[in-house]
Amino acid sequence: MKQQSVIGIDLGGTAIKLGQFLRDGTCLKFLTIATPQPSTPQTVLRTIVEAINQLEFHKTCHCHALGVGTPGPVDAQGRIAKAAINLSGWQDVPLANWLETETGLPTTIANDANCAGLGETWLGAGKNFKNLILLTLGTGVGGAIILDGRLFTGHLGAAGELGLITLDFDGPSCKSGNQGSLEQYASVQAIRRMTRKEPIELGQLAAKGNREALKFWEDYGYLLGAGLSSLIYILTPEAVIIGGGVSASAPYFFPATLLEIERRVLLSHREGLQLISAKLGNKAGMIGAAKLAWKKVDKLTS
Structure with missing residues (x-):
């Protein structure tokens, strides 16, 4: 039986960090890719989906959800990136809905600093x-x-x-x-x-x-x-x-x-x-995004 995992994603102006995590915080696979330029919502979406497919080659675990940290404010439901600092043309982008449509995985998003806080609280x-x-x-x-x-x-x-x-x-x-x-x-x-x-x-x-x-x-x-x-x-x-x-x-x-x-x-x-x-350096946001995804899993299964 495959273990459960989630993917945490830290979306930045110059780089996107992704990691596949077990429930105890173990990182199975980690990937950093350049943020596409110009960093329009649609271009970033395609880049993230391609990167997720690369991570999903880790076949010992099944991914159950995505968590994403974005550089700007997010709506209270964790669905819409209201704006994104250093990214092009981001205004009220329904990023969670888009990713769910493209990947079939439940998705939630949050401000990147909030994700860093979650990461440090979880493992740091x-x-x-x-x-x-x-x-x-x-x-x-x-x-x-x-x-x-x-x-x-x-x-x-x-x-x-x-x-x-x-x-x-x-x-x-x-x-x-x-x-x-x-x-x-x-x-x-x-x-x-x-x-x-x-x-x-x-x-x-x-x-x-x-x-x-x-x-x-x-x-x-x-x-x-x-x-x-x-x-x-x-x-x-x-x-x-x-x-x-x-x-x-x-x-x-x-x-x-x-x-x-x-x-x-x-x-x-x-x-x-x-x-x-x-303690977690520049991986805090990605780790916190993974914790966000685990919270999503727990909410859906409770």
């Missing part, structure tokens, strides 16, 4: 916590909220955009329409704007003891701590998990981040709080 840094927030510090700043072990997305399916909270009333404009959002101070693009250097370069300089780089990361940590303080007061998580490319320099900004949280947040709201780095 968050597996020992039931209440946590994940912040991904990358090209932008994404977020995910896990409450009582479940992903929280709100009645519209769009909750958890943690990078878009206001940090500075008169700060730089954000694509969201906000001004001075956390993203405008914590993302890769913000670091480039503020320093004219890449985060990896600043991390390398800090490792060599460069004072300017060390001072930058200290200031960065204070800003991040200020943003996190607002979130901690609202959600009182057990842990804050920091992922994304910028997290490689966590040793240089975590101390300042913690100091700022301690300064701003009452002990009653942060007692036992842990600030930790994500």
